[in-house]
Amino acid sequence: MPTTSLQTATAFSFSAGQQQQLYLTIKRHAGILPSTDVAALCQQYNQPVDVILRACLPIAAQFAVAPISQFFVGAIVCGLDAQGEQHFYFGANVEFTQQALSLVVHAEQSAINNAWLNGAKKIVKIAISDAPCGYCRQFMNELADAQSFDILLPKQQFKLAELLPYAFGPQDLGNAYSLFNPAPQLHGFAVTTEFDEQLLSCALAAYVPYSGNYSAVKISTFENGDFYGCYAENAAYSPSLSPLQSAVSQLHLAGLTMSKEVVKGIELLQTQGKENQLTASQAVLASYNDLPALQSISLPLKIKPTVI
Numbered sequence: 690m691p692t693t694s695l696q697t698a699t700a701f702s703f704s705a706g707q708q709q710q711l712y713l714t715i716k717r718h719a720g721i722l723p724s725t726d727v728a729a730l731c732q733q734y735n736q737p738v739d740v741i742l743r744a745c746l747p748i749a750a751q752f753a754v755a756p757i758s759q760f761f762v763g764a765i766v767c768g769l770d771a772q773g774e775q776h777f778y779f780g781a782n783v784e785f786t787q788q789a790l791s792l793v794v795h796a797e798q799s800a801i802n803n804a805w806l807n808g809a810k811k812i813v814k815i816a817i818s819d820a821p822c823g824y825c826r827q828f829m830n831e832l833a834d835a836q837s838f839d840i841l842l843p844k845q846q847f848k849l850a851e852l853l854p855y856a857f858g859p860q861d862l863g864n865a866y867s868l869f870n871p872a873p874q875l876h877g878f879a880v881t882t883e884f885d886e887q888l889l890s891c892a893l894a895a896y897v898p899y900s901g902n903y904s905a906v907k908i909s910t911f912e913n914g915d916f917y918g919c920y921a922e923n924a925a926y927s928p929s930l931s932p933l934q935s936a937v938s939q940l941h942l943a944g945l946t947m948s949k950e951v952v953k954g955i956e957l958l959q960t961q962g963k964e965n966q967l968t969a970s971q972a973v974l975a976s977y978n979d980l981p982a983l984q985s986i987s988l989p990l991k992i993k994p995t996v997i
């Protein structure tokens with residue numbers, strides 16, 4: 690029998706007004722509640738981090754875009770940055786109308802992607818507003834901290850091994866690395882013209898142990914800067930998060946919409962000779978009307994010179 694621990698439901702929740710105020714703070718930080726705010730909330734309400742984390746779940750769900758299911762899921766990663774500071778990284782599901790259901794972004798993927806792209810080095814806990822589906826359990830099994838982090842549901846707490854026993858994971862494909870514990874980067878892109886450095890470094894930071902297709906997407910907006918997405922693969926392949934899904938999720942966590950009024954341009958960069966993201970990206974974008982055309986760039990990789 691799994692040793693699941695049933696906890697008593699916490700009576701604490703934020704009022705509608707407090708939720709709205711926190712929503713605006715998180716939106717301003719593009720889907721992150723910084724450590725100083727987390728500490729201030731714990732102190733203000735005299736509650737431990739877990740209680741504040743769970744109380745934030747309805748706010749995370751406010752970022753969901755679920756035109757098909759109308760089922761709004763919130764997830765939050767409690768993670769540590771390189772300095773050991775503890776931030777909340779929010780996530781929510783994103784659905785695409787008129788497209789295959791398999792293209793949706795799940796809330797847990799969104800939160801983990803948000804933490805990964807924004808400097809989290811260690812995942813301590815993941816809180817979710819509803820039980821994680823099998824796909825998300827598999828996605829979480831790709832994480833470096835898969836055996837240690839706590840999964841907090843509104844009234845229960847688990848370890849991943851309890852929810853996903855006898856798991857198939859990276860090691861089964863001979864991959865010794867994992868998401869948040871990447872292989873040393875031995876490549877660079879062979880760039881001949883001036884190029885967006887951040888898009889290049891995003892693509893090189895992609896977690897692509899199975900395809901080798903280093904790829905990233907940049908969504909430029911008219912007034913709110915650029916949003917980047919990175920390709921994150923999974924040993925079971927299907928739960929992999931495409932760079933476009935990753936970038937769209939980041940844009941929604943800033944409270945923005947994929948509309949022609951917001952989006953100025955969309956660029957996909959991937960490894961020449963390994964391209965497999967173009968059609969998937971086009972399929973997702975076909976869900977929207979009147980967006981600028983996807984710019985697709987393929988560059989060859991070169992081995993970095995060895996430093997002696």
Ligand SMILES: [Zn+2]
Pocket residue numbers: 795796797821822823824825826
């Ligand atoms: Zn899921």
